[in-house]
Amino acid sequence: MDFTILSVDLPPQPVPLCVIVLAILAASTDIVSRRIPNRLIALGLVSALLVQMALRGVLPGCATWLGGAVTGFALLLPFYLLRGMAAGDVKLLMMLGAWLGAAVTVDIAVNTFIIGGVWSLGVALMRGKLGRLMGNVAALLAGAGRAARMAGVTPGEARESVGSIPYGVAIAAGTVAVLFTAVG
DSSP states (O other): OOOOOSOOOOOOTTHHHHHHHHHHHHHHHHHHHSOOOHHHHHHHHHHHHHHHHHHHOHHHHHHHHHHHHHHHHHHHHHHHHTTSSOHHHHHHHHHHHHHHOHHHHHHHHHHHHHHHHHHHHHHHHHHTOHHHHHHHHHHHHHTTSHHHHHTTOOTTOOOOOSOOOOHHHHHHHHHHHHHHHOOO
16 A cells, blocks of 8 residues: 655665664654653754765755754644644654655655554554544644534643554654655
8 A cells, every 4th residue: 555645756875774774763762662762863863964965965955954854843843732742753753854855754744644543543443432532633623622612622621541652653654654655
């Protein structure tokens, strides 16, 4: 099954290989400790900058690095601010974006949302909490708006979690899907 939404050109090696290794390391630590280490993010960001400058030149490399990092950060920041995801997940997509650039990062985010959404639905179904999940999604999307009131969530009320998933795994899976199905 091909999850790719956009047709993107991948950067040359060693970029895809480095990205896969970093994504797998992040997913592994997220599974074990439910955290994505800041050291891994920092290492990934610094090495991405160096590789981007070596491959593209100083200014174009910095621009690609910055564009991808800002895109990854901006795509997941709203979910963090709405308490729908952890900061490590935002930083992970930011770091992967620094390696791959803005266009590929958008494709990874779309694939990640699909994978994470299906996974979350599966978890909710297995736990018999699909109704609670839908209420949480309504509250997440509407904040203190009408949909949250319809879901029985009052403004500022803590939502009962259906159970969290290590979203770094979904990000890694979305990344690998894009890298293995990208049209170059």
